Structure formats: C-alpha cells, structure tokens
Amino acid sequence: MTIAPNPQQFSVDADFRPHAVIIGAGFGGLAAAVRLGARGYRVTVVDRLNGPGGRGRGFQQDGFTFDAGPTIVTAPHTFEELWGLCGKRMSDHVPLAPVDPFYRIMFADGSTFEASQDTEAVRAQVAKLSPGDLAGWDRFMARSESNLREVYERIQHVPFRSIWDMSIAMGGLARLEAYHSVYGLAARFVKDERLRQVLSFHPLFIGGNPFAVSAFYSVIPQLEKTWGVHFAMGGTSKLADGLADLIREQGGVLRFRQDVREIMVEGGRATGIRLTSGETIDADIVVSNADSAFTYGRLLPAHVRRRRWSDRKLERARYSMSLFIWYFGTDRQWPEVQPHTILMGPRYKELIKDIFERKVLASDFSLYLYRPTAMDPSMAPKGCDSFYVLSPVPNLQGDTDWTAAAEPYRRAIEDSLATKLLPGLKGSVATSRVVTPLHFRDTLLSPHGAGFGLEPVMSQSAYFRPQSCSEDIDGLYLVGAGTHPGAGLPAVLASATILDKVVPDAGQLARNGHQFLRGGGVF
Incomplete structure (x- = not known):
C-alpha cells in the first residue's frame, strides 16, 4: 500500500x-x-x-430501508x-x-446446503448429499485456495498495460486452468449435480455465465472461506x-x-x-x-x-446478463429465514442458456433472497421484515417487453416464495418496488441494461x-x-x-x- x-x-x-x-x-x-x-x-x-x-x-420507503445492490x-x-x-x-x-452460515442453498428437489466457514460442518453436508464426492470436494477447495493466492498476487491488483504484461500472467492463468469454465472445473472434482451447482453458481454474482466464465473465478468459494461473509450494520x-x-x-x-x-x-x-x-x-x-x-x-x-x-x-x-429485483417490506416477520438464501430452480444449464445465449425470459427461475432484518432489525419498522429478491434475467439484447412483463414476473416470484420459504407472504406486503433491465439502461446508464457491464x-x-x-x-x-x-x-x-x-x-x-x-x- x-x-x-x-x-x-x-x-x-x-x-x-x-x-x-x-x-x-x-x-x-x-x-x-x-x-x-x-x-x-x-x-x-x-x-x-x-x-x-x-x-x-440505499433507499428508504414507507419506513423500510433497502440496499439497492x-x-x-x-x-x-x-x-x-x-x-x-x-x-x-x-x-x-x-x-x-460476520454472517455464518454464509447462505443457505435450497434445491428444487427439497434438499439444502449451507455454506459456512466451519470446514467440518460443510464437509458433513457434502457427505450427506453425496458421500462419494467428499474427496473431490476437498481437492476442489485446495485448488481454490491456491488459485486465490495466484489471483491476488499476480492478476487482481496488476495493471495490464501491454500484451507483454498479459504474456507474463499466462503462466499463472495456466496454473489456474483458466481454459476451463467454472462449471467445467467443478465437474472435474465432483459428480453430484447439486454440488456442482454449489461450486459454480458464484459467477452469477458478478455477471458471469458459470458455463463460459474462466475457471480463475473459481476462487470465490475460497475467498468467502478465507475472509468470511460480513454484513454492514x-x-x-x-x-x-x-x-x-x-x-x-x-x-x-x-x-x-x-x-x-x-x-x-x-x-x-x-x-x-x-x-x-x-x-x-x-x-x-x-x-x-x-x-x-x-x-x-x-x-x-x-x-x-x-x-x-x-x-x-x-x-x-459481449455484455453480462441483467437483473430483476423486487424490493419489498412486510408487516410480519419470518425469523427462521437467514440473511441470504439461494433458491435453485428446476433447471440449471438450460436456464443459464436462456439468460445468456437465447436471451429469452423463461417461466422458471433461480432466486437470491436477502433479508437484512435478520442482522439489523432497525432496517424495518418494529415487527416487520425488509427483503429483496433478485432473479438473473436476459439483458436488453433480448426482446422481452419489460413494461408488460414486470408485474406478471413479480407475481410468479411472489407465488414461489410464498410456497417454498415465506408462507403467508401474500397479503403481508406493506411496501414494494421493482427494478428491471430498463433501470440499468436508463438510470444507471449501462448499455443493453447489463447488470455488470462487459461479460x-x-x-x-x-x-x-x-x-x-x-x-x-x-x-x-x-x-x-x-x-x-x-x-x-x-x-x-x-x-x-x-x-x-x-x-x-x-x-x-x-x-x-x-x-x-x-x-x-x-x-
């Protein structure tokens, strides 16, 4: 420094x-x-x-506090x-x-997985889901740890001012097996599809397609484990x-x-x-x-x-996917819901293709639900909860008419949350706001409404x-x-x-x- x-x-x-x-x-x-x-x-x-x-x-609405991003x-x-x-x-x-468990992943078949800084607790969950994959999981995490050092020391903080700088970094990229996708790397180590999803979904948080983004982004699970996941009060x-x-x-x-x-x-x-x-x-x-x-x-x-x-x-x-976000506050609470929950849909690879390649709005979805009041009750009125739920969606290079599609899509998400995680949600919403790819284009000035810029x-x-x-x-x-x-x-x-x-x-x-x-x- x-x-x-x-x-x-x-x-x-x-x-x-x-x-x-x-x-x-x-x-x-x-x-x-x-x-x-x-x-x-x-x-x-x-x-x-x-x-x-x-x-x-951030923004406030009707006494509720929301993080926009x-x-x-x-x-x-x-x-x-x-x-x-x-x-x-x-x-x-x-x-x-600190937030621990980091987040809970809920799969379409009803099984769950909690990411945590507790190595043995995580290994126990891996063994429960797929005992034969435990050794492969350990090898992936060891690889992720060495990759994290490589990224931080040789790539992340280095300016690439010429192709020569890039050629110097190529050795490190080869060690990271950057020619694989993140999903491809995960598939080399574990066979269970749920565990492959656990190890590969993180690029979606930075606008990347797990089946196309380079394997050097496989460092994210180890980054979480090394420094933890934290909540800003x-x-x-x-x-x-x-x-x-x-x-x-x-x-x-x-x-x-x-x-x-x-x-x-x-x-x-x-x-x-x-x-x-x-x-x-x-x-x-x-x-x-x-x-x-x-x-x-x-x-x-x-x-x-x-x-x-x-x-x-x-x-x-190539531009990243966009996001649909529904911010909502409720007049009741769900104390059993963690700060971060990921609800995987019935499809993974095909849904990703719909979003990144076909650029069509599918009828199914995967969701990330954020409940900050689990950590800081002051972000909602007493006895209430503050939420946002995010769904990756195609950017505006697709032909979705968001002026017509937004409310039906929100209702479908509300139905899914009420069925799987938030019983009684309908009728409990006290305040609501929706963000679509149009917001990313028109307010945040991101070409094609991309949520994260270039893919x-x-x-x-x-x-x-x-x-x-x-x-x-x-x-x-x-x-x-x-x-x-x-x-x-x-x-x-x-x-x-x-x-x-x-x-x-x-x-x-x-x-x-x-x-x-x-x-x-x-x-």
Missing part, C-alpha cells in the same frame, strides 16, 4: 494541487477519490444520482484500508458483523455513506444530480468534463466510474479512441478488459465493475488500488507542470 505525503507537505499552495475529477460515486469512484485525496489531489466527484453508492446505494462484504480489509489511509478505523464508523449502503464522509473530510467535493455530457480531450489528453447543463469542470486527470462501455461509447468521440475501444469493438462485445469471459478479462489507464487518452483512468479486474466489491475496490500504480502522485505532477507521458507517467 502506498500512502503519499499529506498535501500540506507539498511545496505548492493547496489551491494549486492537481485536480482530479471523478465521474460516478459508485464504490469504485468513491475508493478512487479516497486514494487520490490521500495522495494529495484536490478531488471532485460528480454523479447523476441523488447520493453515493451507484448500484450499491451489493449485500455481501467478503474482503473487509479492502474497505478497512481506505479508512486507514485517512488515519481512521472503519469499525468506528461502519461496524461489520445499517446495510451495505452505509459503506458508501462512510466513504463519502471520508472524501469530505479530506476536503473533496461531491456533487449529486449532475449529468456528465462528455469528457473533454485536447491534444490527446483528458482536460476535464462538460455537464449537460453546459458547465465545464477542468481537471488534471479524469477518472470514470461510469460503465466502461458507456464511458468509451458515449462520453468520448470516436476519433480519440481508435486504438482499442472503437464503436465496432463495443458493438461486438467476464476470457476474451474480456485481464488485458482484454478495459484497463484502469486508458490506452487512447492520457490523463484518463477507469475504475469499477466494467474495468479490470471486474465486478464484485473486492474487484471494484482493487480497480481503484491499481490507480496507485498508474496515476502519478500529486506532488510529482505539481512539480512537473502537470505534463503527462502516455501510460500514466509524467515528464
């Missing part, structure tokens, strides 16, 4: 410190702002929404580091509580609020309800942004936390991005994914789910960590007249 000197130690007036403008107050943008502020930059964060968090913001914290040290850069402790501002959005407070305490500025029209470029270098209001904000560097495809396709003219991210390249790219297939990962340092424009940097290393809170925060390796520190930039070399260096 690199911590630059305090800005007051620079031999320039504080008003002349280099200015960083950040587009988007999602977790990537917030983390980037904290890091750049700690390295001496004046920071301005601009976001079109009404508060911090981006896809991970991420619900699980799996690598708390990545957040703690940001508070540490400001000389503070995260636990003093946003307490985390008050909801994950409290982490976004806390980071926003850190930025303000550093002297940074956050401006909400501000739409960015374009990134201004002069002489091949980003010089600031122009808002839809016509206002311009000059900057020494620009960091975009907007969706990477939106950044290149909508915020920059085609003639300045000829090298990598042309209109043709963006049109031919994390091998041809769109590592060097082949948009990088933190723009290949075409000096002084332009990208963070967030659509950039390397990808989606999910640990990866999104890692994209901001990479900035420490590619963005010059403010003192150096100030001393050298704010002049850039290609690739993030300075004269």
Whole structure:
C-alpha cells in the first residue's frame, strides 16, 4: 500500500494541487477519490444520482430501508484500508458483523446446503448429499485456495498495460486452468449435480455465465472461506455513506444530480468534463466510474479512441446478463429465514442458456433472497421484515417487453416464495418496488441494461478488459465493475488500488507542470 505525503507537505499552495475529477460515486469512484485525496489531489466527484453508492446505494420507503445492490462484504480489509489511509478505523464508523452460515442453498428437489466457514460442518453436508464426492470436494477447495493466492498476487491488483504484461500472467492463468469454465472445473472434482451447482453458481454474482466464465473465478468459494461473509450494520449502503464522509473530510467535493455530457480531450489528453447543463469542470486527470462501455461509447468521440475501444469493438462485445429485483417490506416477520438464501430452480444449464445465449425470459427461475432484518432489525419498522429478491434475467439484447412483463414476473416470484420459504407472504406486503433491465439502461446508464457491464469471459478479462489507464487518452483512468479486474466489491475496490500504480502522485505532477507521458507517467 502506498500512502503519499499529506498535501500540506507539498511545496505548492493547496489551491494549486492537481485536480482530479471523478465521474460516478459508485464504490469504485468513491475508493478512487479516497486514494487520490490521500495522495494529495484536490478531488471532485460528480454523479447523476441523488447520493453515493451507484448500484450499491440505499433507499428508504414507507419506513423500510433497502440496499439497492451489493449485500455481501467478503474482503473487509479492502474497505478497512481506505479508512486507514485517512488515519481512521472503519469499525468506528461502519461496524461489520460476520454472517455464518454464509447462505443457505435450497434445491428444487427439497434438499439444502449451507455454506459456512466451519470446514467440518460443510464437509458433513457434502457427505450427506453425496458421500462419494467428499474427496473431490476437498481437492476442489485446495485448488481454490491456491488459485486465490495466484489471483491476488499476480492478476487482481496488476495493471495490464501491454500484451507483454498479459504474456507474463499466462503462466499463472495456466496454473489456474483458466481454459476451463467454472462449471467445467467443478465437474472435474465432483459428480453430484447439486454440488456442482454449489461450486459454480458464484459467477452469477458478478455477471458471469458459470458455463463460459474462466475457471480463475473459481476462487470465490475460497475467498468467502478465507475472509468470511460480513454484513454492514445499517446495510451495505452505509459503506458508501462512510466513504463519502471520508472524501469530505479530506476536503473533496461531491456533487449529486449532475449529468456528465462528455469528457473533454485536447491534444490527446483528458482536460476535464462538460455537464449537460453546459458547465465545464477542468481537471488534471479524469477518472470514470461510469460503465466502461458507456464511458468509451458515449462520453468520448470516436476519433480519440481508435486504438482499442472503437464503436465496432463495443458493438461486438459481449455484455453480462441483467437483473430483476423486487424490493419489498412486510408487516410480519419470518425469523427462521437467514440473511441470504439461494433458491435453485428446476433447471440449471438450460436456464443459464436462456439468460445468456437465447436471451429469452423463461417461466422458471433461480432466486437470491436477502433479508437484512435478520442482522439489523432497525432496517424495518418494529415487527416487520425488509427483503429483496433478485432473479438473473436476459439483458436488453433480448426482446422481452419489460413494461408488460414486470408485474406478471413479480407475481410468479411472489407465488414461489410464498410456497417454498415465506408462507403467508401474500397479503403481508406493506411496501414494494421493482427494478428491471430498463433501470440499468436508463438510470444507471449501462448499455443493453447489463447488470455488470462487459461479460467476464476470457476474451474480456485481464488485458482484454478495459484497463484502469486508458490506452487512447492520457490523463484518463477507469475504475469499477466494467474495468479490470471486474465486478464484485473486492474487484471494484482493487480497480481503484491499481490507480496507485498508474496515476502519478500529486506532488510529482505539481512539480512537473502537470505534463503527462502516455501510460500514466509524467515528464
């Protein structure tokens, strides 16, 4: 971890410190702002929404509190580091509580599986479901542990600035058997289809197809086991609020309800942004936390991005699936329901094909149910529960008319939950809100309503994914789910960590007249 000197130690007036403008107050943008502020930059964060968090913001409705997006914290040290850069402790501002079991998986045949940090308890469940697979399960977890070290040491925090960087990483990718899919790797070790699902569904949390995404994403079960699964008291959005407070305490500025029209470029270098209001904000560097495809396709003219991210390249790219989310609060409680429950549908591979390949809305579904009031009752009125239920669905490259399909789909999900997990749900709903792929396209500005930006297939990962340092424009940097290393809170925060390796520190930039070399260096 690199911590630059305090800005007051620079031999320039504080008003002349280099200015960083950040587009988007999602977790990537917030983390980037904290890091750049700690390295001496004046920071301005601009976001079109009404508060911090981006896809991970929160909202209140009828006395209930909801997280809009991420619900699980799996690598708390990545957040703690940001508070540490400001000389503070995260636990003093946003307490985390461990969740164990992590989640319960309910299969269509009525059997269940609970993921946990208790190795022997998990092994006992494996033995109960399929005794002959216990040895294979152990081998998979051992492989996942070694893969986690490889990903963290050689891939996740490394900028891929050339094909040479990628060639260096190829040895590690070979050791990870990245040429397999996550499901393919799981199938090598266990035979029971339920256990294969347990070991392979995680890529859906980051927009990936388990049958297509590279096996280096098989690290997620081990990531959960190594650092645990945690709940941010008050909801994950409290982490976004806390980071926003850190930025303000550093002297940074956050401006909400501000739409960015374009990134201004002069002489091949980003010089600031122009808002839809016509206002311009000059900057020494620009960091975009907007969706990477939106950044290149909508915020920059085609003639300045000829090298990598042309209109043709963006049109031919593969985009992740989208999400249907129903937020609802109830006037009663289900104390037996855990914070995180996954309900697998009757089909797995064929449903995944419907979502990612055929792009049709199937009549069946798999669901993730989040009950935060199991951890923090204050997120609902007394005696009530707060929920959200998420279903992976095709992005808008399919032909589903969500203006007509949303309510029938919600009712089908309600029927399923009432039958399988929440008896008495019908008639108990006190507040309700639905999000469809149209929200991801129109509000979050994600092309095709993709829930996680570019799909994390091998041809769109590592060097082949948009990088933190723009290949075409000096002084332009990208963070967030659509950039390397990808989606999910640990990866999104890692994209901001990479900035420490590619963005010059403010003192150096100030001393050298704010002049850039290609690739993030300075004269």
